[in-house]
Amino acid sequence: MVYGVDYQTELQNAYNWAKENGFTNAATFDEFEPQAQLSRGTAAKLFALFGESVLGLTEDPAKECNFSDVAGKWYESYAIKACKLGLMKGNNGKFL
8 A cells, every 4th residue: 555545456467567578577466576675687677678678779789888796697688788778877887
């Protein structure tokens, strides 16, 4: 309940859409945690997937997107993709 309004139906619909479109790995709505804090890795994944699949953006292959602080992390490819799509950026070789 948010400000006295029950958003359960909207949240369930959002989870269903996110699951069907590969935006979440949560097996069930209860694992989805839509109110949880958003990490930069999860944000990069959401931006990259949404930008490409929903907005139809394409990567700029000439754009430099190498980030030393995400190398080897599960979201490295999403951070690079979000950068090349122009949705996120870095500074001094680090992902922001």
